Amino acid sequence: MRMEAIDFKKLLREERKRNKNSNRQNNNIRDQEEIKKLQKNDTDHVDHGKENNVNNWNYPNNGFLELRELRLRSICEDPQSISYSSTALHNKVEAALTNWLQNIPSGDDGLGNWKTMKHGKRRVCMFGEEEGQSKFQHPQRRQDEMTVMCMLPPPLIEIARELVKRDVFPSSCPPNHVLLNEYQPGQGILSHTDGPIYDHRTATLSLGSDIVIEFTKRLAADEIGTVTETTKTVLLESGSLLVFQGDAYLNYCHGIPMDVLQDITTDECLNAPPHQITTRGPRYSLTFRHKKGNSKYSE
Ligand SMILES: O=C(O)CCC(=O)C(=O)O
Ligand SMILES: [Fe+2]
DSSP: OOOOOOOHHHHHHHHHHHHHHHHHHHHHHHHHHHHHHHHHHHHHHHHHHHHHHHHOOOOTGGGOOOOOOOOOEEOOTTTTOEEEESOOSOHHHHHHHHHHHHTSOBOSSOBSSBEEOTTTOOEEEEEOOTHHHHHHTSTTSOHHHHHHHHSOOHHHHHHHHHHHHTTSSOTTSOOOEEEEEEEOTTOOEEEEOOOTTBOSEEEEEEEESOEEEEEEEOOOGGGTTTSOOOEEEEEEOTTOEEEEEHHHHHHEEEEEOSSOSEEEOOTTBSSSOTTOEEEOOOEEEEEEEOBTTSOSSOO
């Protein structure tokens, strides 16, 4: 029988090749594990960032924020109780607030994070939603995470206090809920009422671009089709405060037209002459309300 000669060199080469492949495979596995670890750390990092971003209010005076002298003036007889101040925010407060708003992280529930609305595409973020608490009472949720979601964060609590100090809200019903809206040019909000879950008073600060808001009288069922809706408009300037309550809150809808890149004031405008043209840019609104049943400042 003829024995085949063993090619040791070939065996050695194959052995080396196998080792190399196996090393490569092990390295690949290690790489994957490392990446996973990094991703986990990254996610942790982002999560911490979420909390830090919202609480990150680098404002002098220990964060204390002051509104300007309000000079809120009533701008309408019918509906009564729409008041407006064009200069509620100091420029430096407006800049610091804009920076704070821009650093709020995106999220999917809008509770302490920016959620994109399906229809209007604008982004919204809420603070002071106590329903959110049940979600954060989950044992795995940390106390500080609950805190971020359930209390008003630093700049908003300062504004809420200022609004009470300036008699915009009574101290018995201070603002304990804030809805933030972020609009890109062309985005708006459908005509709506703010509803019965809040006290009948709304205070909205505007930042960024000017925009026109419309107030339209709500019609009774038998008036629909027979009575023309009355619309009044208000030019919301950057740094302004709009307050409406009572009749304007209960009996009028308010909204900002969508798909509009330029607002032109008309005779119906309560605080600016007609034919004033404003080109829309990015805008933020901060709407303060007292949600019935919420604790005072949610403190
Ligand atoms: O952006 C605005 O000025 C209005 C916001 C508003 O009506 C709301 O959030 O309910
Ligand atoms: Fe509203």
